[in-house]
Amino acid sequence: MLHxxxxxxxxxxxxxxxxxxxxxxxxxxxxxxxxxxxxxxxVTARFENINGLKVRAAVNMAGVRIGRVSxxxxxxxxxxxxxxxxxxxxxxxxxxxxxxxxxxxxxxxxKYVGVKPGVEYDNLKNGDRLKGGQSAIVLEDLIGQFLFxxxxxxxxx
Amino acid sequence: MVxxxxxxxxxxxxxxxxLGRAHLLLLHILAGVHTVVPRFGLAIQQLYSVGVLSLIIIxxxxxxxxxxxxxxxxxxxxxxxxxxxxxxxxxxxxVRELGPVVTALLFAGRAGSALTAEIGLMKATEQxxxxxxxxxxxxxxxxxxxxxxxxxSMPLLAAIxxxxxxLGGFFVxxxxxxxxxxxxxxxxxxxxxxxxxxxxxxxxxxxxGFVATWIAVFEGYDAVPTAxxxxxxxxxxVVHTALAVLGLDFVLTALMFGEQ
Amino acid sequence: xxxxxxxxDANKPMTDKPxxxxxxxxxxxxxxxxxxxxxxxxxxxxxRITAIMGPSGTGKTTLLRLIGGQLRPDQGSILVNGQSVPDxxxxxxxxxxxxxxMLFQHGALLTDMNVxxxxxxxxxxxxxxxERLIHDLVLMKLEAVGxxxxxxxxxxxxxxxxxxxVALARAIALDPxxxxxxxxxxxxxxxxxxxxxxxxxxxxDALGLTSIIVSHDVDETAAISDYVYVLAGGxxxxxxxxxxxxxxxxxxxxxxxxxxxxxPVPFHYPAADFAQDLLTPAGATARRG
Numbered sequence: 001m002l003h004x005x006x007x008x009x010x011x012x013x014x015x016x017x018x019x020x021x022x023x024x025x026x027x028x029x030x031x032x033x034x035x036x037x038x039x040x041x042x043v044t045a046r047f048e049n050i051n052g053l054k055v056r057a058a059v060n061m062a063g064v065r066i067g068r069v070s071x072x073x074x075x076x077x078x079x080x081x082x083x084x085x086x087x088x089x090x091x092x093x094x095x096x097x098x099x100x101x102x103x104x105x106x107x108x109x110x111k112y113v114g115v116k117p118g119v120e121y122d123n124l125k126n127g128d129r130l131k132g133g134q135s136a137i138v139l140e141d142l143i144g145q146f147l148f149x150x151x152x153x154x155x156x157x
Numbered sequence: 158m159v160x161x162x163x164x165x166x167x168x169x170x171x172x173x174x175x176l177g178r179a180h181l182l183l184l185h186i187l188a189g190v191h192t193v194v195p196r197f198g199l200a201i202q203q204l205y206s207v208g209v210l211s212l213i214i215i216x217x218x219x220x221x222x223x224x225x226x227x228x229x230x231x232x233x234x235x236x237x238x239x240x241x242x243x244x245x246x247x248x249x250x251x252v253r254e255l256g257p258v259v260t261a262l263l264f265a266g267r268a269g270s271a272l273t274a275e276i277g278l279m280k281a282t283e284q285x286x287x288x289x290x291x292x293x294x295x296x297x298x299x300x301x302x303x304x305x306x307x308x309x310s311m312p313l314l315a316a317i318x319x320x321x322x323x324l325g326g327f328f329v330x331x332x333x334x335x336x337x338x339x340x341x342x343x344x345x346x347x348x349x350x351x352x353x354x355x356x357x358x359x360x361x362x363x364x365x366g367f368v369a370t371w372i373a374v375f376e377g378y379d380a381v382p383t384a385x386x387x388x389x390x391x392x393x394x395v396v397h398t399a400l401a402v403l404g405l406d407f408v409l410t411a412l413m414f415g416e417q
Numbered sequence: 418x419x420x421x422x423x424x425x426d427a428n429k430p431m432t433d434k435p436x437x438x439x440x441x442x443x444x445x446x447x448x449x450x451x452x453x454x455x456x457x458x459x460x461x462x463x464x465r466i467t468a469i470m471g472p473s474g475t476g477k478t479t480l481l482r483l484i485g486g487q488l489r490p491d492q493g494s495i496l497v498n499g500q501s502v503p504d505x506x507x508x509x510x511x512x513x514x515x516x517x518x519m520l521f522q523h524g525a526l527l528t529d530m531n532v533x534x535x536x537x538x539x540x541x542x543x544x545x546x547x548e549r550l551i552h553d554l555v556l557m558k559l560e561a562v563g564x565x566x567x568x569x570x571x572x573x574x575x576x577x578x579x580x581x582x583v584a585l586a587r588a589i590a591l592d593p594x595x596x597x598x599x600x601x602x603x604x605x606x607x608x609x610x611x612x613x614x615x616x617x618x619x620x621x622d623a624l625g626l627t628s629i630i631v632s633h634d635v636d637e638t639a640a641i642s643d644y645v646y647v648l649a650g651g652x653x654x655x656x657x658x659x660x661x662x663x664x665x666x667x668x669x670x671x672x673x674x675x676x677x678x679x680x681p682v683p684f685h686y687p688a689a690d691f692a693q694d695l696l697t698p699a700g701a702t703a704r705r706g
Contacts, residue, residue, distance in 0.1 A: 004198070007205045014209045018313025021320035025252065025355050028323075028342065279528075287525035287584075290485050291539050292514035298542075 040067060040088045041126035045100040045113070046080040053102050053111040059085050061098075061115040066091045069113060085113065085130070095120040100130040179375045182296075186304050186374070189297040193305055199298070203306035207268045211314060214263055219251075219318035222259060223325025226250055230326070231334050243336050244345035247326030252349060252358045253414065256319035258406050261365035264311060265398035269373035272303055273394040276377025277387035285378075300378065304370050311366025312359050319358065357413045364405060369398045438463045438498060438595060438627045439484060445492035446479065453479055454490075455651035461595075466621050466628040468638045470673065471648035477631040478522075480648075481597045484629075485517060486510045498594075515543055518588030518596040522603060524580035526572040532559070532583050533568040539590045558586040562616060578609030585616065595627040596620075602634040614641055635674055647673055649681065 050072065059067040067087035075082050087094070097118030105112050115130065124130070193200050230246040276299065279285050285295040323345075330336040349355065373394045380390035439461035446454040453476035461467045469477050482488045483495055486502045495502045497513060505513060526535045536555045540546060546554070559565040562582040572580060581601060588596055601613055618641040621628045632638045639645065639659040647655040647662070647670055655662055655670035662670050672680030688694070 004202075008201055010209045011201050011204045014204070014212060014310075015313060017212070018208075018316055021313070021316035022359070024320045025316060025323075026351060028346070282523065282528070283521045283525040284527055286487070287519070287521055287527075289487060290514055290517070290519040291542070291587075292511040293539075293542050 040086045041092070041124075042070065043085050043087060043124055043126075043128050043130050045083045045085060045130040046075070046078070047083065047100075047102060048080060050081045050083065050102050051111070053081075053083065053113065057110070057112050058105075059087065059100075059113040059115065061091070061094070061117065066094075066115070083113065087124070092123060094124045096122045096124055096128060098124070098130060175379070178379060179371070182300075182375050182378060183371055185296050186301050189294065189301045190305060192297045193301050196302075199302040200305050203302045204310060206271070207303070207306045208310035208313065211264060211268050211310070212317070214267055215260060215314050215318050216321050218259065218263055219256075219321035220325040222255055222318075223247060223251065223322030223327075224329045226255075226322065227326035227329030227334070231330055231336065240330075240334075240336055241340035242344050243326065243330045244323075244341035244343075245348045247330070248323050248345045248349050249354060251319040251322040251326075252354050254406070254410070256315045256322065257358055257361035257365055258402060260311065260315040260318045260362065261369050261402040262399055264307075264314065264366075265369050265373070265395050265402070268307065268310070269369055269394045269398055270391045272307065272370070272373040273377040273380070273391045274387055276300070276303070276374065277380035277382075277390050280378065280380060281382035281384070281387060283382075300374050304374050307370030307373065308363075308366045311369065312362040315358070315362035315365075353414075357409075360413075361406065361409050364409065365402050368401050368405060372398045372401065436463070437461055437496075439629070440496040441484075441493070442496075443493040444483070444490050444495065446476070446483065446488070446490050448476075448479075452651050454493075457493075457648070457651070457653055459646055459653065461627060461629055462644065463627050464621075464625060465643040466618065466630060466641055468642035468645045469629065469631045469648060470633055470635065470638060470645060472673070473633065476651075477633075477648065478599050481519065481599055481629070481631055484597065485514060485519065515539075515591055516594050518591070518593040520581065520584050520588050520596065520598045520601055522600045523577070524572070524575075524584035526575075526580055526584055526587070528572050531569055531571050532564065532575070535572070535583060536568075536587045536590055539587065543591060554590070555586075558590055559583075561589070561620065562586045563612070576609075578605055578612065581605075581609075581613065582616070585613075585620075589620065589624065589626075592624070593626070595629070598628065598630045598632070600632055601630065602632055602637045610637060617641060635676065639674070649673075654681070 053069065053072065055069055055072055057069045058065045059069060067085055069083055070086040071084040073082040073084070074080075083100075085100075094115070095118040097120045099116045099118065101114050101116070102111055103114045104110070226247045227243065230243050230250075231240055234240045234242055234246065276285075279295075279299065285299065288295045288298060327338075327341060331338045331341050376390040376394045376397070377387075380386045437460040439459070441457060441459040444454045444457040444459075445452070459469075459480075469480060471477055479488065483490055484497065484502065486505060489503045497517075500509070500513065502510075502513070526532075527538065530538070533555055536558055537551050540551045540554060544551075555568070556565055559568055562585050564579060564582050564586065567575070567579065567583070572583075575583065598617065601617065602610055605613065614637050617628060617630070620626060630638055630642065639662075642659055645655075645657065645659055645662055646653050647667075649669055655665055655667045655673075657665065662674060665671070668681045671677065678684050
């Protein structure tokens with residue numbers, strides 16, 4: 001049996017290493033730093049088709065993340081998708097006539113919400129509604145349009 | 158034909174018998190665990206043999222697994238032009254799955270089998286009996302500290318495995334294959350969630366630690382007190398722990414990561 | 418057969434309270450389908466050395482476990498100092514065990530601690546004594562068995578005989594009233610044997626112990642015992658002082674004490690007729706005897 005002092009020291013080292021690893025995972029690997037922006041204000045946006053937009057997807061403006069999608073609902077009366085967005089409280093000067101659209105990031109097809117700024121003087125506040133503009137691009141529609149326009153060209157010849 | 162059915166029945170009965178004994182043992186240990194706290198020196202000694210002595214294999218394995226993930230991940234992602242996401246692939250694979258599961262399997266092989274052999278040997282040489290006759294409850298003196306040590310060690314070992322693996326992926330991806338250092342970490346930080354991924358991974362390793370230590374301690378205590386019996390018990394520990402961990406992993410993953 | 422009679426003084430004066438410390442009546446115990454005890458009555462007298470002898474497998478070790486409460490009898494009573502052992506609650510059972518020391522066949526020392534710690538183990542577990550007092554007690558016990566100088570050795574470094582002596586020191590650490598010895602003489606060289614034999618007798622007398630020796634080493638055990646029980650087939654087949662037994666007419670006693678190959682315990686394992694067996698061609702289903 002090893003001397004107790006040595007054993008205790010090594011166990012201490014082991015536990016410290018384990019905790020350090022957990023700490024490293026929390027700090028370096030996860031989004032801990034960006035979790036602190038829980039406060040923020042809520043706005044909504046409505047779309048005809050969100051096609052794969054997920055909760056916690058990024059909400060960007062000029063390519064910079066200003067918030068996240070906090071919830072996605074369906075309005076059974078207007079048949080629209082209602083997207084709840086939580087915008088970081090730092091960004092409180094977004095014009096009320098800004099337009100939100102669902103775009104695709106990168107080739108892997110991840111969807112995000114992009115906000116194009118408007119020109120109004122008033123800014124968005126908690127509970128406001130963003131103008132929903134560009135709906136998500138649906139590949140099938142695009143192909144259909146392309147074929148249709150090709151056919152139209154061919155017919156006019 | 159009838160004989161075969163009878164044999165099946167017997168095997169089934171024996172299985173449930175063992176299961177019952179295992180649960181009874183667990184209850185007795187849990188009832189006595191609180192007696193370890195004032196005598197924490199016992200647990201510290203076990204933390205050393207179970208935790209510290211497993212460090213080398215965990216660190217080396219974690220490093221290699223992380224490096225392989227880096228290599229394989231790069232090879233696949235580069236076809237999609239998505240190699241900048243390597244950090245995400247490595248981190249998520251490790252934190253969600255490979256960290257807890259591989260650590261549990263390695264634990265079973267190194268620490269679990271050692272626990273079983275030690276306890277089985279104590280049974281075979283009548284040390285447990287001697288303790289009983291000296292009015293010392295072997296469940297509290299011998300089994301409970303070992304159980305506590307295994308249960309506490311596993312999450313720490315899994316965290317170390319994942320952390321070292323992420324670093325291994327970093328060395329291979331950024332160091333060798335030219336992935337952008339900033340992208341490696343920033344994409345990872347963006348996509349790995351503290352609660353959904355890290356916390357769930359820790360929960361998994363706690364559950365695996367509980368099960369792996371329980372199996373190791375039970376097999377040792379229940380072993381036939383001969384050399385052959387102890388040897389068979391050690392094998393059973395490794396096999397049963399592997400099966401239990403993989404099965405539980407599926408259940409836990411379905412529960413945790415099932416619906417997006 | 419005996420070297421000297423000075424070790425067992427058959428004319429030793431009786432102790433003041435000659436009643437039994439352990440009283441076993443009508444004991445029945447089965448393991449599986451085999452009846453290990455089928456109606457056994459045994460009395461262990463205070464202050465004496467009582468031997469339980471018999472062929473291997475008659476359950477002599479089981480008897481010790483029954484007395485110590487590790488096993489429960491199917492039927493019958495086991496009284497130790499007036500208390501019924503099978504009915505004791507956990508606390509009382511542990512209290513009882515503190516007053517009984519047990520020496521296991523191979524010592525059963527705890528392998529992860531040295532000799533000193535092994536002997537100190539019961540003291541540390543059950544008393545709040547200061548380490549300095551424990552130090553003195555441990556050294557006294559080790560001195561009694563002649564192994565004070567070996568206190569820093571690990572059990573793996575001890576010979577079989579030394580391990581048993583350390584285990585003996587450990588067994589008397591809490592100054593018990595009774596000590597049980599499970600096959601203490603098995604496999605020992607003549608010198609260790611002599612040492613152990615003398616130790617058991619000397620300790621019994623010096624400390625006023627009651628001793629139970631379970632053994633099949635006739636010479637050594639008979640040399641120091643005050644009373645002997647011979648068990649076979651689940652019954653007591655002979656009992657008495659070593660002198661009485663040697664003169665007894667019981668076939669069991671004679672076969673056992675003299676080591677005769679055939680007698681009530683047969684030489685041949687039950688089998689079919691020899692001539693028949695030779696004539697039956699090999700491979701044909703032979704009738705099992």
